[in-house]
Amino acid sequence: MSGDSAASAPGRSGDRPGRPVGRGKAASRWRHLFDGDLLQGGVQGSPVVRLVMRWVRRPLLPVIRLWRRNIQLKVVVTTLLMSLGVVLLLGFVVIGQVRNGLLDAKVKASQSQATGGFAVAKQQAEQAVSVTGEEGTAPDGRPSQSVIQWMSDLVASLSSGGQGAFDVVTLPSGGDSGSGRGPRASGGVNPAASVPAELRERIDTSTGAAQSYTRIVYAEKDKQSQPALVIGKQVNDPNGDPYQLYYLFPLTQEEKSLSLVKGTLATAGLFVVVLLGAIAWLVVRQVVTPVRMAAGIAERLSAGRLQERMKVTGEDDIARLGEAFNKMAQNLQLKISQLEDLSRMQRRFVSDVSHELRTPLTTVRMAADVIHEAREDFDPVTARSAELLADQLDRFESLLADLLEISRFDAGAAALEAEPIDLREVVRRVVTGAEPLAERKGTAIKVVGDQQPVVAEADARRVERVLRNLVVNAVEHGEGKDVVVKLAAAGGAVAVAVRDYGVGLKPGEATRVFSRFWRADPARARTTGGTGLGLSIALEDARLHGGWLQAWGEPGGGSQFRLTLPRTADEPLRGSPIPLEPKDSRRNRGLDDAGLPRGGDGEKRATVPVGRPGADDPAQSARDPLGRRPGASAPTADPTALPGNGARVVARSGSTRMTAGTVSGTNGGTDGARPGDADRPAAGGEGGDGAPRDAEKDGEATRGR
Amino acid sequence: MKGRVLVVDDDSALAEMLGIVLRGEGFEPSFVADGDKALAAFRETKPDLVLLDLMLPGRDGIEVCRLIRAESGVPIVMLTAKSDTVDVVVGLESGADDYIVKPFKPKELVARIRARLRRSEEPAPEQLAIGDLVIDVAGHSVKRDGQSIALTPLEFDLLVALARKPWQVFTREVLLEQVWGYRHAADTRLVNVHVQRLRSKVEKDPEKPEIVVTVRGVGYKAGPS
Numbered sequence: 001m002s003g004d005s006a007a008s009a010p011g012r013s014g015d016r017p018g019r020p021v022g023r024g025k026a027a028s029r030w031r032h033l034f035d036g037d038l039l040q041g042g043v044q045g046s047p048v049v050r051l052v053m054r055w056v057r058r059p060l061l062p063v064i065r066l067w068r069r070n071i072q073l074k075v076v077v078t079t080l081l082m083s084l085g086v087v088l089l090l091g092f093v094v095i096g097q098v099r100n101g102l103l104d105a106k107v108k109a110s111q112s113q114a115t116g117g118f119a120v121a122k123q124q125a126e127q128a129v130s131v132t133g134e135e136g137t138a139p140d141g142r143p144s145q146s147v148i149q150w151m152s153d154l155v156a157s158l159s160s161g162g163q164g165a166f167d168v169v170t171l172p173s174g175g176d177s178g179s180g181r182g183p184r185a186s187g188g189v190n191p192a193a194s195v196p197a198e199l200r201e202r203i204d205t206s207t208g209a210a211q212s213y214t215r216i217v218y219a220e221k222d223k224q225s226q227p228a229l230v231i232g233k234q235v236n237d238p239n240g241d242p243y244q245l246y247y248l249f250p251l252t253q254e255e256k257s258l259s260l261v262k263g264t265l266a267t268a269g270l271f272v273v274v275l276l277g278a279i280a281w282l283v284v285r286q287v288v289t290p291v292r293m294a295a296g297i298a299e300r301l302s303a304g305r306l307q308e309r310m311k312v313t314g315e316d317d318i319a320r321l322g323e324a325f326n327k328m329a330q331n332l333q334l335k336i337s338q339l340e341d342l343s344r345m346q347r348r349f350v351s352d353v354s355h356e357l358r359t360p361l362t363t364v365r366m367a368a369d370v371i372h373e374a375r376e377d378f379d380p381v382t383a384r385s386a387e388l389l390a391d392q393l394d395r396f397e398s399l400l401a402d403l404l405e406i407s408r409f410d411a412g413a414a415a416l417e418a419e420p421i422d423l424r425e426v427v428r429r430v431v432t433g434a435e436p437l438a439e440r441k442g443t444a445i446k447v448v449g450d451q452q453p454v455v456a457e458a459d460a461r462r463v464e465r466v467l468r469n470l471v472v473n474a475v476e477h478g479e480g481k482d483v484v485v486k487l488a489a490a491g492g493a494v495a496v497a498v499r500d501y502g503v504g505l506k507p508g509e510a511t512r513v514f515s516r517f518w519r520a521d522p523a524r525a526r527t528t529g530g531t532g533l534g535l536s537i538a539l540e541d542a543r544l545h546g547g548w549l550q551a552w553g554e555p556g557g558g559s560q561f562r563l564t565l566p567r568t569a570d571e572p573l574r575g576s577p578i579p580l581e582p583k584d585s586r587r588n589r590g591l592d593d594a595g596l597p598r599g600g601d602g603e604k605r606a607t608v609p610v611g612r613p614g615a616d617d618p619a620q621s622a623r624d625p626l627g628r629r630p631g632a633s634a635p636t637a638d639p640t641a642l643p644g645n646g647a648r649v650v651a652r653s654g655s656t657r658m659t660a661g662t663v664s665g666t667n668g669g670t671d672g673a674r675p676g677d678a679d680r681p682a683a684g685g686e687g688g689d690g691a692p693r694d695a696e697k698d699g700e701a702t703r704g705r
Numbered sequence: 706m707k708g709r710v711l712v713v714d715d716d717s718a719l720a721e722m723l724g725i726v727l728r729g730e731g732f733e734p735s736f737v738a739d740g741d742k743a744l745a746a747f748r749e750t751k752p753d754l755v756l757l758d759l760m761l762p763g764r765d766g767i768e769v770c771r772l773i774r775a776e777s778g779v780p781i782v783m784l785t786a787k788s789d790t791v792d793v794v795v796g797l798e799s800g801a802d803d804y805i806v807k808p809f810k811p812k813e814l815v816a817r818i819r820a821r822l823r824r825s826e827e828p829a830p831e832q833l834a835i836g837d838l839v840i841d842v843a844g845h846s847v848k849r850d851g852q853s854i855a856l857t858p859l860e861f862d863l864l865v866a867l868a869r870k871p872w873q874v875f876t877r878e879v880l881l882e883q884v885w886g887y888r889h890a891a892d893t894r895l896v897n898v899h900v901q902r903l904r905s906k907v908e909k910d911p912e913k914p915e916i917v918v919t920v921r922g923v924g925y926k927a928g929p930s
Contacts, residue, residue, distance in 0.1 A: 358807040359716050359786060362722075364808075365808040420921055425876070461892065
């Protein structure tokens with residue numbers, strides 16, 4: 001096998017990332033999530049991390065697949081998430097409103113209560129001053145016993161007004177912690193812990209009242225702390241020293257109300273979410289069930305069960321879908337059966353014509369042969385006539401046979417009877433069969449690459465017909481030079497190339513050779529009288545196998561025809577084990593037309609990958625703007641040449657050009673006549689060495705059928 | 706070599722031409738143009754070989770072929786204008802030994818007829834075993850456990866060819882040459898169809914052949930004795 005085998009190319013596509021999942025918008029979202037942004041993040045490339053990621057992702061795959069495949073699940077989950085969001089938002093708003101409402105009332109009531117209290121405290125202090133006069137204060141400034149007592153009385157009297165509704169706390173002013181007026185509190189409240197320090201600072205610095213939320217901490221350990229509103233103010237005692245007086249209003253009731261509201265909202269929200277999910281499930285089911293039914297029926301339709309129809313009930317959109325679907329199926333069935341009828345009629349017609357023509361032809365043939373046998377008894381004119389009659393009957397016969405064969409292909413009546421065959425056997429038979437002709441022409445037929453078996457699933461009769469055609473053509477057009485038949489197998493493909501060193505092919509002819517009744521040179525005398533259908537039939541045979549039949553040639557340098565078949569039927573071809581352009585082409589040897597060594601740059605230029613056959617012209621040229629840029633260095637040939645039919649034309653500097661045609665798969669050989677394209681010169685003179693070679697591989701590897 | 710040949714063909718010109726050619730080659734042709742009368746003519750003339758056109762008025766060729774095969778193993782060569790897979794295979798399956806596609810050359814036809822008649826020359830006494838079958842070549846009989854199995858001459862030839870060289874794998878082309886007498890490889894469907902027919906007669910379970918074994922990718926060989 002040659003080094004630049006194209007069939008090694010398919011292997012490259014094997015190392016795609018092993019993501020077994022499909023495509024689509026959702027898929028790409030998930031892929032994004034799992035491959036890049038979320039899981040791999042900044043540690044891309046580390047094999048260990050990738051291993052871990054794979055390990056993490058594996059159990060998730062079924063879930064992801066279910067998510068991707070099940071629209072019902074998607075809708076239900078989305079509904080659940082969105083309604084959950086709405087319910088949460090609503091809950092927060094409602095709870096905020098309720099809290100504000102509850103607290104506003106409480107705060108107002110508390111403020112008025114506290115204001116009253118502060119006034120009472122002030123009043124009592126003034127009263128105490130008027131009663132005790134100057135006695136209250138010792139000379140050293142320490143609070144006298146009576147102030148301490150007065151303060152305890154004040155706390156008791158203030159708190160007595162609202163047993164349970166509020167508590168009263170007094171604290172010394174901030175800078176006065178050393179004084180004997182310790183904190184006091186009613187109702188067993190821990191005074192220091194219950195008033196936040198921040199509030200105390202604020203009271204210290206201002207003369208007005210201030211408020212804050214806090215938790216009442218009780219001195220007794222087993223009594224639970226509770227939320228409260230605290231309102232404080234700096235008040236003077238009878239000595240005129242400031243102290244802090246606080247009213248603590250427990251918010252227990254309000255909190256209870258709020259938690260009740262919260263609980264109610266949460267329950268309601270949960271119900272709403274669940275119910276919405278259930279509703280979404282039901283609603284989606286209504287839509288999805290017919291869609292799934294349609295999908296199932298569409299699958300069965302495409303599997304050939306054309307009588308399948310959807311059940312239609314009602315007149316809604318789903319019913320309209322069903323009706324439209326059924327109408328489509330009906331029309332499809334009609335068209336298909338019409339086409340089938342036509343095809344059957346065509347086949348029937350071909351068959352009938354065949355029979356009707358062949359029976360008389362058989363009689364004529366036999367009669368001609370009898371006359372031909374007896375021609376020695378005739379006069380020269382009649383004898384020659386008998387010869388001509390017999391010869392032309394041969395030609396008529398083969399023409400008829402080829403025509404019928406082609407019409408069988410056209411009618412789609414050709415059936416492949418594939419079984420594993422060794423192509424070496426076929427080649428041996430074909431070469432043996434062509435020996436007499438080769439001897440007459442003075443040509444030696446060599447077979448290369450037959451050391452090991454070249455087995456493929458193929459129809460031996462058809463393959464033999466193709467190869468016989470190629471070999472006989474090569475011998476006929478080989479001008480007495482050698483013909484080389486090369487076999488190779490690689491990857492999922494086997495190939496047989498038939499190389500001759502005769503007149504070769506002119507630019508553009510590589511595709512036209514497969515056209516029906518095409519003649520290389522209409523003026524040239526027809527020596528062997530083929531029907532002109534041989535290569536067309538061969539192409540159809542190759543196509544029937546899912547294979548390729550391609551031609552390459554250079555004027556005066558011979559040509560090579562390559563048949564590539566998949567190793568097993570139904571396996572798509574991705575490359576051929578034999579390069580289409582042989583290694584000993586003039587260009588590869590660095591020779592010019594006259595067979596002289598060419599100087600400089602041109603010899604490494606390779607054929608350029610063509611687009612897939614069937615790609616249309618503008619698209620092709622748009623894809624490779626470089627090809628037309630004058631003086632561009634990279635491309636050495638014009639890939640826009642013959643894009644529509646998959647032919648490849650490699651133009652070279654000067655007058656030498658080569659052609660290579662790819663006629664395979666879906667495109668017919670008949671659209672090959674575009675002489676102008678073939679003659680387009682190459683853009684740019686200097687070619688890189690490596691890149692074009694690769695390009696050729698790629699071209700061969702990716703060319704579709 | 707003399708041989709009586711029954712030509713069943715509705716095309717009188719072709720029939721006459723066939724007669725001319727066959728007489729020229731030393732055969733004794735007789736003619737019938739109608740499918741319905743073919744069987745009666747066959748019983749009457751007792752030919753050594755039948756040339757049968759597939760398209761006939763009355764009973765078609767396939768039916769005639771089946772009827773003749775039902776009561777005789779005489780070689781049948783179909784004349785067909787259709788080389789399409791289905792027609793040929795149906796013809797072969799209905800019991801024809803060989804077929805020749807119109808238009809054919811007289812020499813080709815004669816070669817086929819001679820190949821089919823060749824076997825009537827007396828073979829040397831020979832006993833062969835293939836699987837659990839015993840073949841008496843001279844007596845033209847195949848027996849399993851003393852029970853004789855009826856085979857047409859062609860099927861018998863096919864079995865004998867395989868049994869003579871049980872160590873060898875026969876390609877379809879080789880079998881075509883040895884059994885049918887084709888010098889050039891022709892339609893290997895002939896071999897396939899006749900192997901199927903043979904198997905349906907000699908195998909205990911035609912789905913799992915033990916006498917005529919397929920060698921995948923190559924051809925057939927005799928099963929182990």
